[in-house]
Amino acid sequence: MVALLLFVVYVIIRIAVMVSSLQATMSDVEALQKAAEKKDLAAISVGLGKAADSISAAASAAKDPLVQLVSFLPIIGNDIKAASIVSSDGRLVLLGAQEVSNTANQLLKAGVGKQPLKDTTLIASFRDGMGAMNDAVQKLNTDLHGIDATSLHFGLDSKIASAQTSVSGLANASSKITPLVQVATVVLEQPDKKRWFVSIQNLSEARATGGITGAYAILIAENGKVKLEEYGSDKTLLKMGSINYKNYPAELRDLWGVNLSDWRDINASAHAPYAAKMLADGWQQHRGQKIDGVLFVGQGVVSELSGAVGAITVRGVTVDPNNVVDFLSKDIYAKFTNVQAKDAVVGELAKEMFTKLVAGKVNAGGFMKAAANDKTGDRIIAWSADSKVQQKFTTYKTSGEISEQFGPNVLVTVNNAGGNKLDAYTKLKINYLTGVCNVDTFTGYQGRRSRVTVEISNTAPKSGLPAYVVARLDDFFGEARPKGSNRELVTVYGPVGSEADTVTVNGEPDFVSTGMDRNRPVWIFDISLLPGETKTLVVNIVEPISDANQEKVLGSPTVVPPVMLNAPEISTSSIGECSLQ
Amino acid sequence: MKKTLLAIVAAAILVVPMSAPALAYPAGQAPVIAFSTVGRIVPGDNVSVQISRVKKNCVVSVAWAETDSVDPVTKTIKATGKSGVITIATPDSAGTYTLTSSISGTCAGGDPVVLSKSVVVGKLASIVGKITTSSAFVSKNPTLTVSGTIKSGSLAVANKSIIIRLKKGGEVVKTQNSTTNGSGAFSVSLTGTSYTAGLYTAEVELPSGSIYGQTVKATAALNLR
Numbered sequence: 001m002v003a004l005l006l007f008v009v010y011v012i013i014r015i016a017v018m019v020s021s022l023q024a025t026m027s028d029v030e031a032l033q034k035a036a037e038k039k040d041l042a043a044i045s046v047g048l049g050k051a052a053d054s055i056s057a058a059a060s061a062a063k064d065p066l067v068q069l070v071s072f073l074p075i076i077g078n079d080i081k082a083a084s085i086v087s088s089d090g091r092l093v094l095l096g097a098q099e100v101s102n103t104a105n106q107l108l109k110a111g112v113g114k115q116p117l118k119d120t121t122l123i124a125s126f127r128d129g130m131g132a133m134n135d136a137v138q139k140l141n142t143d144l145h146g147i148d149a150t151s152l153h154f155g156l157d158s159k160i161a162s163a164q165t166s167v168s169g170l171a172n173a174s175s176k177i178t179p180l181v182q183v184a185t186v187v188l189e190q191p192d193k194k195r196w197f198v199s200i201q202n203l204s205e206a207r208a209t210g211g212i213t214g215a216y217a218i219l220i221a222e223n224g225k226v227k228l229e230e231y232g233s234d235k236t237l238l239k240m241g242s243i244n245y246k247n248y249p250a251e252l253r254d255l256w257g258v259n260l261s262d263w264r265d266i267n268a269s270a271h272a273p274y275a276a277k278m279l280a281d282g283w284q285q286h287r288g289q290k291i292d293g294v295l296f297v298g299q300g301v302v303s304e305l306s307g308a309v310g311a312i313t314v315r316g317v318t319v320d321p322n323n324v325v326d327f328l329s330k331d332i333y334a335k336f337t338n339v340q341a342k343d344a345v346v347g348e349l350a351k352e353m354f355t356k357l358v359a360g361k362v363n364a365g366g367f368m369k370a371a372a373n374d375k376t377g378d379r380i381i382a383w384s385a386d387s388k389v390q391q392k393f394t395t396y397k398t399s400g401e402i403s404e405q406f407g408p409n410v411l412v413t414v415n416n417a418g419g420n421k422l423d424a425y426t427k428l429k430i431n432y433l434t435g436v437c438n439v440d441t442f443t444g445y446q447g448r449r450s451r452v453t454v455e456i457s458n459t460a461p462k463s464g465l466p467a468y469v470v471a472r473l474d475d476f477f478g479e480a481r482p483k484g485s486n487r488e489l490v491t492v493y494g495p496v497g498s499e500a501d502t503v504t505v506n507g508e509p510d511f512v513s514t515g516m517d518r519n520r521p522v523w524i525f526d527i528s529l530l531p532g533e534t535k536t537l538v539v540n541i542v543e544p545i546s547d548a549n550q551e552k553v554l555g556s557p558t559v560v561p562p563v564m565l566n567a568p569e570i571s572t573s574s575i576g577e578c579s580l581q
Numbered sequence: 582m583k584k585t586l587l588a589i590v591a592a593a594i595l596v597v598p599m600s601a602p603a604l605a606y607p608a609g610q611a612p613v614i615a616f617s618t619v620g621r622i623v624p625g626d627n628v629s630v631q632i633s634r635v636k637k638n639c640v641v642s643v644a645w646a647e648t649d650s651v652d653p654v655t656k657t658i659k660a661t662g663k664s665g666v667i668t669i670a671t672p673d674s675a676g677t678y679t680l681t682s683s684i685s686g687t688c689a690g691g692d693p694v695v696l697s698k699s700v701v702v703g704k705l706a707s708i709v710g711k712i713t714t715s716s717a718f719v720s721k722n723p724t725l726t727v728s729g730t731i732k733s734g735s736l737a738v739a740n741k742s743i744i745i746r747l748k749k750g751g752e753v754v755k756t757q758n759s760t761t762n763g764s765g766a767f768s769v770s771l772t773g774t775s776y777t778a779g780l781y782t783a784e785v786e787l788p789s790g791s792i793y794g795q796t797v798k799a800t801a802a803l804n805l806r
Binding site: 254256257258259262264265268415416417418419438440441442443444445446447473474475477478479487489499500501502503509510511512513514521523526542546548549550580581 | 629705
């Protein structure tokens with residue numbers, strides 16, 4: 001009886017410690033927010049330390065085996081679990097933030113971006129800290145969304161529901177900012193002079209890496225300092241002349257029916273290094289300058305950078321993070337019907353933005369806010385001619401490389417085949433279902449039946465769009481193509497070793513072009529869409545569950561989301577694990 | 582007639598490097614051969630294909646480049662630029678074949694185009710092999726053994742002839758034929774050869790046959806001192 005009483009008292013004390021520590025953490029976080037509003041970096045670092053100490057006490061109490069035991073009790077069990085998740089995951093987030101804040105302070109003191117970089121370890125630890133913090137934030141977000149807020153008591157329900165919303169925004173911002181920081185720090189830490197080609201993609205005309213190159217900037221980075229060497233629109237590139245594409249894989253040259261010598265057509269494959277090498281080759285061929293790396297950015301990344309540099313006014317138009325995506329993807333065509341003027345505006349905006357960026361005139365808060373508000377499906381892709389640097393981009397998942405490894409993962413890309421800017425209105429839903437087992441592939445492996453479903457919608461209005469936006473530059477074959485109609489090449493990349501059983505469009509058997517890209521089978525649908533029309537494309541596949549060594553393929557089903565203006569809706573489902581026979 | 586068509590196709594294939602497809606911005610302008618039956622093709626089964634982005638009223642023909650055992654199939658292009666469904670039987674023995682169609686410059690809207698797609702008819706197999714030795718030293722006159730398993734999916738490739746080649750520096754040192762057992766396993770001891778120090782690789786080849794549509798090879802390495 002006494003032992004039971006002692007147990008109850010002990011658990012109550014530990015829970016009380018957890019609750020009071022969490023309350024202290026919340027007070028510390030509120031103080032932290034005030035410090036952030038005042039841009040007081042020293043206060044932010046101190047505040048993060050206090051909050052981390054408070055939440056560590058809560059996490060310690062939450063990990064107590066006796067407290068964990070109580071989490072299985074009815075009624076209050078869920079409350080204990082929720083508090084436990086918040087304290088343990090939140091601790092990792094705050095510790096990560098503290099590390100990032102400390103290294104950021106030291107970098108600023110060292111004059112990063114303004115002074116030559118004396119020590120690259122600091123910049124590397126800042127990058128690593130950002131990666132760790134992002135991992136912690138994503139885990140907190142996932143775990144928080146696993147909590148049913150409506151089942152909680154003691155006022156936790158509203159607090160957890162509120163935390164779910166705010167952490168979701170934080171997770172979005174973190175997932176957008178972290179790759180940018182990772183790429184930027186890799187660019188900055190290169191000791192020798194490097195020339196970077198920034199392809200500013202127009203996601204309104206879809207390509208597999210995001211969009212057609214609408215403008216470009218040439219950046220020179222050397223020992224921590226960056227300068228803008230040149231900028232221009234795609235017209236400047238086209239005037240240079242065609243690209244000699246002898247280095248492009250021969251087996252892919254005809255797959256999408258593109259003219260690889262044309263600067264606008266080099267990124268039909270999802271494997272970004274192919275396109276990057278083409279841009280580097282083209283620049284070398286026409287300018288005689290070596291390109292050491294290529295960065296692909298679209299309107300989404302530009303909106304985040306816009307948050308960092310603030311509003312920019314060009315030719316009477318002011319763009320800021322709130323309007324830059326719409327302006328560059330839709331409004332610019334209505335406002336500047338003269339194509340030369342439109343191209344000039346794009347080029348001048350790029351120049352202003354990169355001039356401010358390389359001068360270090362950036363606002364971290366604006367950057368963070370713009371990233372949180374970026375609802376596009378854009379992300380930065382980076383390539384380096386230096387294999388060691390490229391390995392870093394691969395590690396940070398920013399290289400845009402298509403894996404050649406076995407595994408249940410698929411990709412979907414869209415290439416605009418109408419020569420228009422209607423992909424500002426293209427929306428995609430992708431589902432990848434891994435289904436029944438015990439089916440051998442004809443490609444030699446034990447396998448399972450799976451299905452990739454792509455729902456593609458053309459949400460363009462039937463009228464009212466500028467002629468430049470609704471152009472149809474593809475050859476006419478008598479089909480109905482009213483204003484707002486579009487033509488897309490939708491490519492599904494199957495898992496390595498997989499094969500298609502059947503392909504359908506809107507439930508009817510259809511025809512697809514086939515080929516191999518990076519050891520993966522690809523199926524290319526040639527789809528026409530009237531304004532407002534949706535089509536459902538299905539590839540029923542049989543995919544390996546054993547690899548070339550006849551061993552089991554590991555991993556959960558994943559879809560690499562296409563880089564698009566409208567973030568695609570991605571879902572996966574599975575009937576479960578398959579066992580080898 | 583069939584022979585004549587095949588001769589035309591063969592000639593067309595030979596001129597592939599000299600004729601560029603009508604590629605232009607935006608993507609997808611060139612004539613294309615597309616498949617409805619995409620994979621899992623049993624020898625003798627039909628495949629359904631369609632040729633598109635060709636001028637109307639042009640006549641297109643598809644044929645297998647490697648065999649005249651299947652008659653070519655001809656269609657007239659519709660106003661939509663598409664041929665409609667072309668159904669052609671696959672050859673009745675497993676293998677890798679090329680389905681081709683040559684389009685004249687007038688019909689392609691540019692340069693002449695030869696469309697060709699590689700199609701695997703039948704199943705593929707996978708080989709897992711290793712090479713072992715009775716001694717790592719050439720002075721001991723070792724016996725090298727190449728062993729492994731050949732499967733296609735969950736099924737053993739049973740009682741099939743295989744070829745084992747031992748190579749050093751790319752040169753074949755010894756070749757021996759063998760047969761898989763009922764479980765798809767094989768084990769071959771390579772005797773009667775005096776080895777010199779260096780890296781040896783064993784190449785195991787399962788030739789294509791009535792079921793397995795493509796020759797598959799696997800290699801394993803061994804360093805002798």
